Amino acid sequence: MAKSHSLATNTSIAKFLHGKFLRFDKSQPFISITAILAFLGIGVGVMVLIVAMAIMNGMSKEFEKRLFVMSYPLTIFSLKQQGISQSLVQELEQHFPNLRFSPYLYTQAVARINGAMEAAMLFGVDSSREAAINPVFAKALQGSQNLAPSADKPPIPPTMPATQPPREAFQNNKFSIIVGKSVADMHFLEFGDKITLFFTQFEPAGLTLTPTMKRFSFMGSFSSGVSGYDSAYMYSTIDALQAIKKLPQGLYDGVHIHSANPMQDKPKLREYLDKKGLQHIGIEGWWERNSNLFAAMDLEKRVLFIVLMLIILMASLNIISSLLMVVMNRRKEIALLLSLGASAGEIRKSFFMLGLTIGLSGIVFGVVLSGVVLFVLDTFPIITLPADVYGVSKLPLDVGVLDFCATIIGAVCIVCLSSYYPAKKAAQIDALNVLRNE
Numbered sequence: 402m403a404k405s406h407s408l409a410t411n412t413s414i415a416k417f418l419h420g421k422f423l424r425f426d427k428s429q430p431f432i433s434i435t436a437i438l439a440f441l442g443i444g445v446g447v448m449v450l451i452v453a454m455a456i457m458n459g460m461s462k463e464f465e466k467r468l469f470v471m472s473y474p475l476t477i478f479s480l481k482q483q484g485i486s487q488s489l490v491q492e493l494e495q496h497f498p499n500l501r502f503s504p505y506l507y508t509q510a511v512a513r514i515n516g517a518m519e520a521a522m523l524f525g526v527d528s529s530r531e532a533a534i535n536p537v538f539a540k541a542l543q544g545s546q547n548l549a550p551s552a553d554k555p556p557i558p559p560t561m562p563a564t565q566p567p568r569e570a571f572q573n574n575k576f577s578i579i580v581g582k583s584v585a586d587m588h589f590l591e592f593g594d595k596i597t598l599f600f601t602q603f604e605p606a607g608l609t610l611t612p613t614m615k616r617f618s619f620m621g622s623f624s625s626g627v628s629g630y631d632s633a634y635m636y637s638t639i640d641a642l643q644a645i646k647k648l649p650q651g652l653y654d655g656v657h658i659h660s661a662n663p664m665q666d667k668p669k670l671r672e673y674l675d676k677k678g679l680q681h682i683g684i685e686g687w688w689e690r691n692s693n694l695f696a697a698m699d700l701e702k703r704v705l706f707i708v709l710m711l712i713i714l715m716a717s718l719n720i721i722s723s724l725l726m727v728v729m730n731r732r733k734e735i736a737l738l739l740s741l742g743a744s745a746g747e748i749r750k751s752f753f754m755l756g757l758t759i760g761l762s763g764i765v766f767g768v769v770l771s772g773v774v775l776f777v778l779d780t781f782p783i784i785t786l787p788a789d790v791y792g793v794s795k796l797p798l799d800v801g802v803l804d805f806c807a808t809i810i811g812a813v814c815i816v817c818l819s820s821y822y823p824a825k826k827a828a829q830i831d832a833l834n835v836l837r838n839e
Contacts, residue, residue, distance in 0.1 A: 432730065435723040440763040442716025447767025447812055450709040452774050454804040457702045459797030465695070467626045471537065471634070472687040474663035475500075477670070478655035480681045487651035489679070496673060500660050503530040504653040506642040512580075512635070513597040514588045521635045523578075523598065525642030528571050534659035538636060541579050541623035542571060571620050575640045578617035581631030585622035594619040600645055613645060626793075663687065706807070713812050716763070717819035720756050724823030728752065728830075735830050749828035756820025764812050775800065 479485050490504055506525035511518055532539035571577045578596055590596075600613040617637060625631055643650060660666045663686050674682050688695065728735070735748055775798055778784060784796045 432723060432726045435719050435726065436759050439716055439719030439723055440759050440766065442719055443713055443760055443763030443812065443816070444766035444770060446709070446712035446716050447764050447808060448771040448774060449712060450706070450808050451768070451771035451800065451805060452778075453705055453709055454702070454808065455775060455798045455800045456796065457698075457705060458799040458801045458804065461695075461698050461702070462799055463793055463797045464698070468691050468694075469687050471535075471625050471627065471630045472690050473534070473657040474660045474687055475658040475667060475670070476655055476685050477658065477674075478683055478685070480683050483681075484648075484652045484654060485656055485682065487653075489677075490653070490656055492677075493656075493670075493673075497666070497670070500658050500666065501530075501534050503527065503534050503657040503659075504639070504655070505531075505657060506639055506646065506648070506654050508600060508642060508646060510598040510600050510635075513599070514584070514590070517588065519584060520633065521580075521598065522633050523635045523637055523642065525637050525639040527639055531636070531657070534657060537623050537625045538579070541621045541636075571638070574618055574620070575638055575644075576615060576617045577620040577638060577641075579621045579623060579636040580619070581634060582622040582624040583628060583631045585619070590619045590622070592619065592621075602645065602647075615641075615645060617641070706804075710808075710811055710815075713815055717760065717815045720759055720816065720819040721823055723759070724752055724756050724820065725826065727755070728823055728827045732830060735827060736833075739830065740833075745828035748830075749824045752824035752827045753820050756823065757816060760816025760820065761813070764809065764816070767812075768809075 477485065485504065487504070490502055493500070494502055503526060508523055510521045510523050512521045513519075526538070528538075528542060532542055571579070578598075580590070580596070584590075596617045596619055598615055598617060600615070602613040623631070623634075623636075625634075639653075642648075643652075658666075658670075667684055667686055670684055674680070674684075738748065739745070778796055779798055782795070785794055786796060787794075
């Protein structure tokens with residue numbers, strides 16, 4: 402019973418001193434101003450850190466989304482010349498019904514468009530399979546339906562009538578091609594225009610060898626949001642590349658795979674291929690192809706977090722200076738309380754609570770302020786981005802739970818450490834010496 406009464410008394414004394422020292426002191430206004438500056442500094446620091454992390458997360462996810470589309474979740478390819486057979490693709494489809502597969506052939510080429518030369522990475526795909534896993538390609542097929550030949554263009558061959566659905570028109574015309582929107586706009590391509598491609602395969606011509614050359618019919622354009630893909634990638638049919646590369650039917654260079662959980666499905670695919678004795682078939686995830694980019698972005702994010710956390714650390718120094726000035730200004734009162742029976746723990750607790758009140762209220766203010774700033778940035782076009790560079794015109798924002806928790810925990814730790822030192826110094830005051838000399 403006595404112990405419970407003592408605990409209640411200690412708590413009441415700490416609360417009394419906490420409320421007394423927290424009030425604005427007209428005789429020493431600079432102390433209160435320093436506390437207000439600490440409150441504002443911590444709030445602004447927390448706000449800046451949360452907003453900066455939201456922008457970094459938003460940009461990272463935007464790049465990830467666009468690279469994810471064109472890089473594909475998973476890709477299997479042959480490490481030898483024999484390629485991947487149609488029978489293996491069918492086995493994988495039966496064994497992994499949750500995955501979608503799109504076999505492809507590819508080769509490098511040089512495209513001649515209206516007298517200009519463009520380097521190209523040409524993919525031969527099945528339009529139905531590719532459109533099922535690649536929304537950029539699917540949108541290009543839909544967009545080609547709106548393209549129509551101009552009056553001065555020759556009539557469209559019967560194999561690709563304008564009234565035919567775009568996907569069937571692309572697949573039925575063996576040498577049709579879809580290019581990036583930037584290339585199509587640069588050369589003013591229209592439906593049915595001819596594009597000549599030169600390949601590295603050589604054919605005998607008299608006493609010399611000449612590169613293989615083939616004319617393709619322009620059927621549409623795609624826009625991935627990444628200029629590197631739009632300017633380099635081109636899509637044609639599997640039959641076209643089989644003829645150009647002189648490959649038998651049912652043999653592919655690789656297979657693009659759509660997976661909702663590629664990191665979990667990759668080991669399963671690897672295990673299945675190893676059981677089949679197909680160690681020569683490699684598997685690559687989208688995160689591995691762009692690992693350097695995401696590693697650099699992750700490092701940049703960590704460095705930014707540490708640098709912005711220093712803002713909160715600098716603001717917490719105002720808590721230390723404010724509490725130390727209170728301790729120096731209240732030395733007589735503290736010494737008197739100690740002489741009347743107050744314990745050092747009660748004094749330490751009261752000053753620690755004072756520092757926590759300033760710091761934690763600043764953190765709460767920063768969280769509220771960050772919410773307001775993020776709402777304004779997300780609602781109003783205050784900051785606009787060039788869509789041709791970033792793929793989006795609106796500033797992407799994404800507040801990650803882990804980043805938010807790390808910010809709050811880091812700020813709370815800094816505030817606790819900043820409050821502990823002045824509280825400790827206050828509890829170490831020599832009451833007898835202060836009352837004798839002051």
